[in-house]
Amino acid sequence: MNHIEAAPSQLSAKTELYNLMLAQIESVFENERDFIANLANCAALIYNTLPDLNWAGFYILRGNDLVLGPFQGKPACVRIPLGKGVCGTSAQQRATIVVDDVNQFPGHIVCDSASLSEIVVPIINDGQLIGVLDVDSPILQRFNREDAAALEAIVESLIRLTDIP
Secondary structure, X not given: OOOOOOOHHHOOHHHXXXXXXXXXXXXXXXXXXXHHHHHHHHHHHHHHHOOOOOEEEEEEEEOOEEEEEEEEXXXXXXXXXXXXXXXXXXXXXXXXXXXXXXXXXXXXXXXXXXXXXXXXXXXXXXXXXXEEEEEEEOOOOOOOXXXXXXXXXHHHHHHHHOOOO
16 A cells, blocks of 8 residues: 655644545455446545545546546536646646646636635556546645645555556
């Protein structure tokens, strides 16, 4: 199992929470490799474990668009072109993006006006973009590098323990 990097005596409460969640995700995925089932459980675990979220879920690459996949939260935008909004930009750049204030992000796509900050992690398997993990918060500056590292580790476990179509 992956653990979030930190000196053992200096584990923050956030790091401990992420390590617990990563262990739960790996346990849930242990005997299930179905892509959709694992995305659904992963979204539910993130949404119900991390504080101060109003949306957590996945967008799956279909052609040149990201299409809504399993999620927790209010209904969301169904289709996002690559390069558009935070999700499309993360997918196109193949890089995690942390946005302190979504209203300051050029081209931000508003799915829920309550979302104020966002983090998006691309899902890349064997060099192929599969989609993105998108997590939103109604609190400005909710996410930081610690969140990015932890969510990247969760995506790595998802890729390793799931049959990607």
